[in-house]
Amino acid sequence: MRSIATLLVSATLLLTGVTAVFAQADDITIAVALEPPALDPTAGAAEAIDIVTYQNIFEGLTRIDRDGSVQPGLASDWTISDDGLSYVFSLREDVVFHDGSTFDADDVAFTFERILADDSTNAQKSLYEVIEAVEVEDPQTVRFTLAQPSGRFLFDIGRGDAVIVASESAENNATLPIGTGPYAFVQWDRGSRVILERFDSYWGDRPPLARATIQFIGDTATLINALLAGEVDGTNNMAAEALEVFANNPEFQVLVGTTEGEVVLATNNRIEPFSDLKVRQAMAHAIDRDALIEGVTYGYSAPIGSHFAPHHPFYVDLTQTYPYDLERARTLLAEAGYEDGFSATLKLPPVGYARQSGQILASQFAEIGITLELINVEWAQWLEDVLTNHDYDLSIVAHVEPFDIGIYADPDYYFGYDNADFRELIETLNTTTDDAERRTLAEEAQRILAEDAVNGYLFELAQTGVWRAGLEGMWQDSPIEGLVLRDLRWSE
Amino acid sequence: MKAWQHPSFVVGAALSLIFAIVAMLSLVWTPYPITEIDIGRRFLGPSEAHWLGTDHLGRDMVSLIMRGTLTSFFVAAIAVLIGAGIGVPLGLVAAGFRGRAEWAVLRVSDFIFAFPALIVAILITTLFGPGAVNAIIAIGIFNIPVFARVTRGGALAIRPMAFVSAARLAGLDNWQIALRHLLPNIAGLVIVQATIQLSLGILAEAGLSYVGLGTQPPDTSLGLMLRDAQALFILHPFLSLVPGIAIVILVIALNLAGDGMRDLLDPRLRSQDTRNGVA
């Protein structure tokens, strides 16, 4: 009898004990879909790494702000030589790493040597190969010498791939990240969450929240439940179909913004029939972007007409280059010799937008006689088949790197787009530092891609944040991969 | 006892049959094509044009349920055929030859049982890519030991019967005895097990589809419909309830039919009702 009573008591405790710990004033739990495989942003491409670490644990010489602009980071100031080949950075003085060691120019040199080393596993190593030399002039000054001028150098060194690490701790950053950021790593319960804590010796403004938990929840339905039950305070990316749950709920705020992700119908320009411009134009005419955007993102995304983010200052609206026109599409197909249409495969990676876009596009292309066979693949297989071996007809994927129009200049890239004029244009663009000139060149590049209909340009992925009411300081847009915590605070 | 006097068998068999007919019908006709996507018509409630409304892509739910049932049935049925096609001969060999053959069959089936089914299913779909075919293979492999055991058990119960010795006396070898006497006498058992594995297969397909490794769009299955509707559960619970309830009813129907068949076929269980009745 006693044991039953004990059992009952413990069961009651279990059921009614501490329920959800509601957010206190300086504490937050944020849900993100993917768990990073490791926590070193300089040794892996996964966006999930940047979500946790970028500008929270680690910082670079520059940092990208919420509007995409380049701001001073660990470098308080810099000068650029007239030929655009030499950059001299003045470093901040009062910076310490989370392990207490001080930050100086040697750390900068170490970081870039590590990126450029032969056995480097930095995913974006090619971006930094423009660097010829990194010289320490004094503990607070570093000089970078470039092989050629680069219009995007300051942006690139502000990316997660180039955050500054210390030689003493770099090796362990995958599991025990030591950076200079406003938040220090506390613990990582694998499969569950990462906990960060405000770093009291941070050089900059003291962030309002003392503690942040990043919880990994992959399943949308589960995420909705967790938000509704008050177990998490927000997420940077809620599946579009579920936004309505929160849109009219006074306990939540929905923040829709842009990202750097252009969703394209990647087309293998190397092979028939896609090597034929008319076929690509016909396909472009057959895409009903509005229906697609409504269907996939419930209207939360912006259409694009070329490979360029709409929120970028250099953006040109080219969505009407090949407007939705089935008649025109059929005519073009006929002109190309495909009166009866053709069949093609569409390889889709395991992300919701790709799988759903694929289904809708297949239905749209069916109208002009193009039969798409949908092949769903996992990322590993996608990387091998599509990206590495170019063994595909069509695919749908989001290119999430900021300002990545340059990928079209590589004829060996998986699109197989080989245009000498475009290559020259991009080369000029890369070495141009003057803003107005850069704008002209970028606009021209967008136009070429749109007219050549290299890929089907679908839409810009939206950032669809859902946050508990009363939370402030979130980034509405996502000009760079990351979830920056420094400005978050609870109102009152 | 006559079949129609067994109410749960009648209910189960009738429901299973209805599902099967509806599923087969989808091969030649559905109210709307299931690949026809019309975003403008999404999330419609039940109406005359769409009896069960439309889903998040504006597809007709009735058509989807029909086709989804077909896929679920098909996957489970082929997996059962694989399991029975390999498992039954293995079981017969084990019971018919005993000795080393039996030892080997038992070890192999123990071995398959020891693998966590879903992990193997995931490995298989990773090897060959996700899709219905690989779901079939994965589920089918786990049906093999089940059928092997049922067959062996049934055949071992038949083997000591005098008519088997009579057949041996008549010059039949082990193979001939297995085919002529053992197999026909355990056919009922195998069919019962097939019904039960069919219902388990449907659940397994749903599970695989849930982790994204089962049926792939634009095709659909009941499990995939459930997965698609999950994130919409709060906004449009109907989209989850329809395939969910369809799975529950279908699985129950198959189980009832299988249990009923077992009652009807197994004279041992039947005679329990008149236990001690003959003395």
Place this chain on the structure above:
Amino acid sequence: MPGIAIRRIAGFVATLLVAALVVFVLLDLLPGDPARFILGINASAEAVASLRTQMGFDAPAWQRFGDWLWGMLQGDFGISYTQGAPVAELIAERIWVTLPLAGVAMVISVAVGLPLGIAAARRRGRPADTALMVLAQIGIAIPNFWFGLLLALVFAVMLGWLPTGGFIPWQEDPVSAARSLVLPGLALALPQAAILARVMRTALVEVSGQDFIRTAEAKGMTRGEALWRHGVRNALLPVITILGLQFAFLISGVIIVENVFYLPGLGRLVLAAILERDLVLVRGITMVLIVAVTATMLLTDLLYTLVDPRVRTGGRP
């Protein structure tokens, strides 16, 4: 008795060896380059090649198999490609979610399934029996991921009694940790409990037709007493066999339910590892799960031997 135990244990070891070989071969066939996966879309071929060498992919297959096996015997499962941490450590972190979860589910299913099965068998043919068996049918037929979500919706979102998911490590807050396992445990246990109830009922009905039950009645017990004192223990024999198999099913169910309740267990780890081509990790977890399932089957075998004197004393096989 010792002879039987030794034979069973020898079979156990042999099964594991073959399983290790199968797992190794199967995983070596997987398409997709793990190095490419880690480094992503824009990495250079050079970086990929360099990573491959670092990961020791250049040795011949048999040698890698041998190294792996030898390592496992010493508790070294290798280093995860994607997480850079020892696999043994990663598994050790997660296993304290998965095993307790499977355990909770097992306990719930036994605690619910067996009494219901006995109750139904006692009331065989009466409305209570029918009602229980209808419930059992429904329990078997509900896909457990769906049931899990419904549970979360009702008990976590609507009632707020239990968390919707997530997991606080045991050492941090054992009560919270235990609370996190209640709903997933229930979701996992439902079909198992339903199956157990049916097996128990069938077994008991079958046993109740046996002569020794009549003997017990003849001794002066009521039918209920005879079933309880003599029937249940005999009916447990088939149930024990089923329990071993159920553990294997539970392990599969765990993978799905861990996803629904975002529990940091082996199931989610292995799923992610497969998708990321972290072969070392997949292999390690698969082996651990196989060991768990095989060991459970071994245990149920031995338990059977304990319960049934016929097996123990080498009487009837």
Place this chain on the structure above:
Amino acid sequence: MALLEVDGLTVSFGDMRAVRDVGFALEPGERLGLVGESGSGKSLSALAATGLLPDTARWGGRIRFGGQPLPRDERERARLRAERVGFVFQEPMTALNPLMKISHQIREALTLSGVEGDIFQLLEEVDLDRGFAERYPHQLSGGQRQRAMIAIALAKRPELLIADEPTSALDLITQARILDLLDELCRSRGMALLFISHDLRAVARLCERVVVMQAGRVVEHGPVAEVFKNPRESYTRRLVDADTPRLVRLPQSRPQRQSLLATRALSKKYSQRQGFLRKPRITVAVDKVSLELTEGAFTALVGPSGCGKSTLAQMLAGLEPSSSGEISFLGRVHYGSNLAADLRRQISLVFQDPFSSFDPRMSVADSLMEPLRLLPDLDAAQRRSRAVEAIEAVGLSANMLGRYPHAFSGGQRQRLAIARALITRPKFLILDEPVSALDVSVRSEILGLLLKLQNDFGLTYLLISHDLESVRHLADRVLVMSAGEIVEAGTPKDIFDNPAHDLTKALLAARLPALS
């Protein structure tokens, strides 16, 4: 006042009425036999009298125990059984809980009845060594189990012992001992006995009065001596007649002294693995048997169960390989399983159990014609005519060929089994207990048929039986087998008059006295 009074008892399962209007009474200390063939309702009547009917049964009528009506309340009835009635059932193998030690099962009976009793004393009373207390049922032989069962029944010091076919699963020697034990216990304890059996001799051995039942009704009752000596009802008379079959062996039409089959030092050993590393245990089933059968002879092979007689038969029929030794059949040597196909058709076997000897999924015609594959030259018409010939030879009609086995009674099935055995026109027939599974009333019909067929076709018979008495009038030669060896051989007269071996003597001693 009667101890047990049953009046107008009916028991039914659904629409099936198994017992109708049955009545009998039992005085304290009296012994009553309940006799009938299977399905006559005798066991149900006894179970009904103490409230042990299965749940699915409905009963009506008047049952009084010690003058009081049988309580309606289940617990009260259980109490009655616990304190006043002991039971012994037919199948000792399954009547004991396999998971409990014997001592535990006896103690339970003591506890339930509230009687102070000593387990060892009870075991002693049923002639069981006290060491058996700590054993499990499967570690006991059939006779020992039945003794344990009796000890359980006696534990409560019952006024009435109900014994339901307590010996029919046991061999003859054990049967005689159990009957002796029951007799002695009833006598020493002054216990009443309700003895249910199909065996008239056993009833005559134990009981004072008898009730004869047929198809759920009482057909006759009265003192044993009277009923069995002068049966009034034809049914009873049939039963009594069947007890002493008056079979007439026709004189040998073609007496032949030619050898048909001979064995030399024929042995069969089984090895059973005991454990992973232990040596296998060798069981010798047949031990260097040498025998000879002459053409046209009727030889009986007699021995207790487990003596190896069936294994020997299997080797002779070519179903089992021998471990050593050889068999010479029609002048050609074989070793059991390598019997040549053209010789196989010369040997047939009739099995004990008529219910399992036909594949329920095959028509009678198909089953009968199965052995014809040994005669591949026959065409379809010839095969058909063989089947007709065979089925008519056993007294059934050709239009039954299309039916399935379930449509036939036990006796008919055994006729069909004989027809199948004859279809290849063999010279040699092995009869493995061909009538022991049949009701007594049809046994003599089948035996008569076998004798007639032997005469008609000049067959050589080897009849296997555990019952020496039953072969007395049939065989012209008897072989007695014990523990794998043939221990005695001779004419029935030799054997019965001058038994040499202990086993033979024991078998003869175990015979129950004939009714008349």
